[in-house]
Amino acid sequence: MSRQLKLGAFLMATGHHVAAWRHPDVPANAGLDFAQYKHLARVAEAAKFDALFVADSIAAATGEIASHMARSDHFEPLTLLSALSAVTDHIGLIATATTTYNEPYHVARKFASLDHLSGGRAGWNLVTSDAAAEAQNFGRDEHLGHAERYSRAREFHHVVTGLWDSWEDDAFVRDKASGNYYDPAKQHVLDHVGEHFRVKGPLNVARSPQGHPVIVQAGSSETGRELAAQTAEVVFTAQTSLENAQAFYADLKGRLEPYGREPDSLKIMPGVFVVVGQTEADAQAKFEAFQDLVEPEVGVALLGRMLGNFDLSGYPLDGPLPQLPLTDSGQRSRQQLLSDLANREQLTLAQLGRRIAGGRGHYSLIGTPAQIADELQRWFENGAADGFNILVPHLPGGLEDFAQGVVPELQRRGLFRTEYTGTTLRENLGLARPENRFKKDDA
Structure with a gap:
């Protein structure tokens, strides 16, 4: 079979547009409506x-402006995806869990459980927290700095994947006749310090x-790219043009060899x-119907x-984006992307806030199924995306439009599957199953 592209459905309660919850076609309480998520999962799986x-965010948005956004009440992702695993059969289930305000044992245990519950469909989006407000929910007065967050993330990944290798695949014999529940020789104690x-x-x-559940990352800074090259199997990224996406794709794939990795072991999905x-x-x-619902102050708050x-x-609001210091608490790659956009197009603060109200800096496609498929194909076939x-x-509505319009167009062109070919997320993404690190060392 010729190379085919991969698709993820990024679910965000009422939708990605900051004003979506105000639209008459959108259920405003979607963040805590499981029936809504079940419907979305089935739409995406059928496609x-x-x-x-x-x-995920582990701090509620607060304040006067935040009270105009639908960003403060939503399900905890692993709980939600565990429930969705029971009403789906094939689609992968990727949840965000921060390495900044979690413990490795908890994360390893939860994602291993989700992988069992779903029959091998779990993925962990490994992130460092970029919301400074989260710190005060976890006994800290200040957010961890950029360098410390990434140092912690690298070690966190090492511990989680080590814990996932605590048992060899056939360790649990559960032999009633002999009384042996597991083979002690196939248990491995990490003992990490x-x-x-x-x-x-x-x-x-x-x-x-x-x-191992599939490891996903979204960092695009220099430090983030290096961490992704070392540890990630899927990378989500924000790129604003084909040229920028091609440069990012080539750079990240080019970082894999020193870690003993092949280019196809990492899927890049802008x-x-x-x-x-x-x-x-x-x-x-x-699109304009949503844009008309954006309050300028809300757009600027999202921008900040x-x-x-x-x-x-x-x-x-009618002035330029001010000169800001390099963020130590947020996403440096997104700061650079949005600053470049403001300078390139000479946008006022209000205009830039309105500009990112939908995709938050991600590449935007507004058009017919054929037009959208044309652009996705161009990126896919020209070294910009997997x-x-x-x-x-x-x-x-937006997901239904894509599933019913764009997906059939991609399938007609032979760019996307018509049936699932594997039973696990790894198999469908074309990723190898990792060897147990301890068994490999003993060989």
């Missing part, structure tokens, strides 16, 4: 998406169907904000958050 992707963590192990969950219409004018009208946790409320993480303005 043969590789995975559902759920982001490092800069950030002391973890004895072993994990109290058998090795999962995939060996985020794409998509609005689908029967005609280009219809799609544009759909995405730039790295800056309060921009004291700056004039697939895409799809963001839609509103749910469920």
Whole structure:
């Protein structure tokens, strides 16, 4: 079979547009409506998406402006995906869990459990927290700095994957006749002592169907790219043009060899904000209906958050983006991307806030199914992407539009599957099952 692209459905309660919850076609309480998520999962699975992707924040958005956003009440991702595993059969289930305000044993145990519950469909989006407000929910007055967050993340990954290898695949014999429940020779105690963590192990969950749940990352800074090259199997990234995406793709794939990795062992899936219409004018009208609901102060508050946790409320809406210091608490790659956009197009603060109200800096496609498929194909066939993480303005309508319009067009071109070919997320993504590190060392 010729190379085919991968698709993730990035679910965000009411949708990715910051004003989506105000639209008459969107259920405003979607963040805590399991029936809504069950419907979305089934739409995506029927369209043969590789995975559902759920982001997370472990601090509620607060304040006057935050009270105008639907960003403060939503399910904890692992709990949600565990429930969705019972009403789906094939689609992957990727949840975000931060390495900044979690412990490795908890994360290892939860994702191994999800992998068992789903029959091998779990993925962990390994992130360092970029929301400074999270620190005060975990006994800290200040957020961890950029360098410390990444140092902690690298060690965190090492511990989690080590715990996932606590047992060899056939360790649990469960032999009633002999009375042996597991083979002690196939149990491995991690006994990790490092800069950030002391973890004895072993994990109290058998090795999962995939060996390890799929490791996903979203860092695009220099430090983030190096961590991804060392540890990630899927990378989500924000790129604003084909040229930028090609440069990122080549750079990240080029970092793999020193870690003993092949280019195809890492799938790069840029985020794409998509609005689908029967005609280009219809799609544009759909998008403008959401844009008309954006309050300028809300757009600027979102912008400040995405730039790295800056309060921009004291700056004039019709003035330029102010000169900001390099963020130490947020996403440096996103700060650079949005600053470049503002300078390139000479946007005022309000205009830039309105500009990112839908895709938060991700590449935007507004048009017919054929037009959108043309652009996805161009990126896929020209060294910019192995697939895409799809963001839609509103749910469920935006995902239904993509599933019913764009997916059949991609399938018609032979660019996307018509049936699932594997039983696990790894198999559908074309990723190898990892060997147990302890068994390999003993060989």
